[in-house]
Amino acid sequence: MAMAAEDIEALIRAGIPDARVEITDLAGDGDHYAARVISESFRGQPRIAQQRRVYEALGGRMGGVLHALQLTTATPD
Template sequence: MTPEQMKERLSQNYPNCKIEVYDLTGTQDHYEVFVESDKFAGLSRIQQHQHVMSCFGPELKTGEVHALSIKTKIP
């Protein structure tokens, strides 16, 4: 999965939000993502991260995305 594909997936789930995706190793399987969304209002940090992780469930299960570091923010 490319950084562009990850950003597109996140954009579908969090439209009109600030999203950044970084490939940490250049191997397209270790990523850091930043999502700033009002959808996180009222959610704990763990719930926010689970929400983002659910966008990549299949890729995390198969190992296509091996590592995913998540940073979230409420505007």
């Protein structure tokens, strides 16, 4: 069973409260998404640490109910 974009966004925002989250359904199938997560709390962290925080917010759903996620993280300009 696939995850809805709204559920992905809610999990990320719950784990990273100051995050601005944009979710795109890449294939129109509800199974392949891109996420852009922008958070001030990422400032000073290497990209791998930023992405790890997003995966932690998803609570182990990657590779299970969340099949594919193209992830981009950034700090606000």
